[in-house]
Amino acid sequence: MRVLDRVIPGKGDGESLREVLRDFPLAGSDGGLMRDISFGVCRHLRPLNHWLNQQLSKPLKASAQPVRLALLAGLYELWFTERPAHAIVNAYPALCRKLKAPWAAGLSNAVLRKASQLRAEQALADATPNIRLSLPDWLYKRWCQDWPDQADTIAQANLHTPPFTLRVNRQQQQRAGAIAALGEGARPGELSPWSIYVTPARPVFDLPGFEQGALSVQDEAAQLPAELLQAPPTGRILDACAAPGGKTGQLREKFPNAELVALELEDKRLRRIEENLARLNATATLLQGDASQPDSWWDGKPFDAILLDAPCSATGILRRQPDVKWHRKSSDIPVLADLQARMLDALWPLLKPGGMLVYATCSVLREENDHQISAFLQRQPQARDVTPRPEQATMVDAGWQLFPQQDGPDGFYLACLRKGAQQDT
Ligand SMILES: C[S@@+](CC[C@H](N)C(=O)[O-])C[C@H]1O[C@@H](n2cnc3c(N)ncnc32)[C@H](O)[C@@H]1O
Incomplete structure (x- = not known):
């Protein structure tokens, strides 16, 4: 409860769940249970609170x-886990x-006993969609405006535990070999050629070659921006918002001979x-600075080439960071x-004519994504949208919008922008 009390303090803004969990490094099954309950309560907070309030x-x-x-933790355990009631x-x-x-022992007994006789769907039958889908009103409304046909599916996907996804280091092995070494439960992703889904999740140090950098943990959609960034093999590449360096490492794997510059605002x-690159035995020039003030x-x-993995609302990864639902306004x-x-606007002039800038967010809000890029294309007639996207992708004004999928990629947005009028893709 000490974790949740810092994340959902009841008196306003709380701390980040991932940061707080770092202060409670419990290993083994106790640690697993604490993490599961903390994430589960944050994911399902609104319907759990709704039903609890009705009982009081x-x-x-x-x-x-x-x-x-x-009480919320007890309700979460009863309705969303397999533990015996x-x-x-x-x-x-x-x-x-x-x-x-x-004084609360009797209350707990009465509330949980009653809940144990219901399934979540029965308990929440009278709740409105924003409550059932565990979203703040403003976000549900925005999704309904942005994605009238997909809002409920996006919200539903965010109530599931995210998959465990890896990126294969192409400098060390082929994907097929990595899948064979991982054994049962490993399967290739369909969008990124170096992605592997592993079910159930495993501790990273049990992954073959992890400590030597043969594998990295990275969502499949998050692998796409660096994968689609085009640059000459010995070219100069800027990773503009680089920490913690997931995509910096991937860029180094893809362009081993490039001059790679990683920029980050926050010194710490x-x-x-540095740590992430060291595990991959890779290097880059690290700079502290503000990407909006070159x-x-x-x-x-x-x-x-420039990769701009911009700070954003994180509304595409709410299943990984469910506390963001309650902290974001x-x-x-x-x-x-x-x-x-x-x-x-500040980075575009730093790109050579003919070069490519990939803009990416882990957002599912159009204001940060295709509306943002459409407005940029209006401001910059030299910029062309050359994003390759599958035919079945959701049509947006520019770029490629992915929605979170159960057992699939996170919600993500990317746009590949070419500078100048060259005839290519
Ligand atoms: C979405 S995260 C980047 C994730 C990273 N690309 C990766 O794959 O591991 C955004 C990063 O941008 C940094 N940031 C925020 N404002 C910035 C700015 N004005 N200039 C440079 N970096 C900034 C944040 O500190 C954060 O580390």
């Missing part, structure tokens, strides 16, 4: 937030006493890039869109 004769006081979180119902009254709230996050860090030598979106536009 009077609202719980703000000071009873740990008790509320314990009797064990769950019996465990929580004791937890209430441990939380120094013996540069270290994460004057402060650019040496004046143009780039053959609708007023954040225009601020992010403004920053993304300034970065695009």
Whole structure:
């Protein structure tokens, strides 16, 4: 409950779930259970709260937030896990006493006993879609506006545990060989030629060759921007928002002889890039700086290719970072869109004629994605949208929008932009 109390404090903004979990490095099954409950409660927070509130004769006081979180954890376990119901119902009254709230033991027993006789769908039959789909009102409304036919499917996909996806280091092995070495449960992804899905997830240190950099953990959609970026083999490439360096490493695997520059605003996050590159036995020139203000860090030598993996709402990866649903506000979106536009405008002059800039976000909001790129194409007549996208892709004004898919890629957006009028793709 100490994790959830910091992430969902009941008195407003909380901390990032992933950051808080770093402070609780519990290993083994205890660690697994704590992570599962923390992620599960964040994913299903709204329907769990809705049903719990209906059971209470009077609202719980703000000071009873740990008790509320314990009850939500019990409901999550009952409705969304395979653990035996009797064990769950019996465990929580004791937890209430441990939380120094013996008064809540009876309440916990009554609420969880009742819940154990229902399935989630029955309990939530009267709830509106935004509650059932566990979304803040503003986000559900935005998705309904942006994607009238897909909003519920996108939201549903975000309620599932994300798949465990790897990227094969092409400098060390072929994908088929890596799949054979991983054995049962490994299958190739369909979009990225170096992706492998592994079910169930495994600790990284159990993956063959992980410590030597033969494999990296990376979502399949997140592999596409670097995969589609075109550059001469010994060209100069800028990775403009680089930390923690997942795509920097991938660019190095794809372009081993290129001059690779990795830029990051936050000094302390540069270290994460260094660590990730060290595992891959790879290098890049690391720079601290603001991508929207090249004057402060650019040496004046143009780039053959630029990857702009922009800071964004993260609305495409809510299944991986479910706490973002409760921390992100609708007023954040225009601020992010403004920053993304300034970065695009500032980096474009650094690209050589004929060069390619790939813009990417892990967002499923059009303001950050195709609307952003359409407006950029209007401002920059020299820029052409050359994004290769499958025929069945959702049609958008520019670029390629992917939606999160159960057992498939995250929600993601990318646009490949070529500078100048060359006849190519
Ligand atoms: C989406 S993440 C990048 C993920 C990274 N490309 C990867 O694959 O591992 C965005 C990064 O941009 C950084 N950032 C935010 N504002 C920035 C700015 N003005 N200039 C450069 N980097 C920035 C953030 O600190 C964050 O590390």
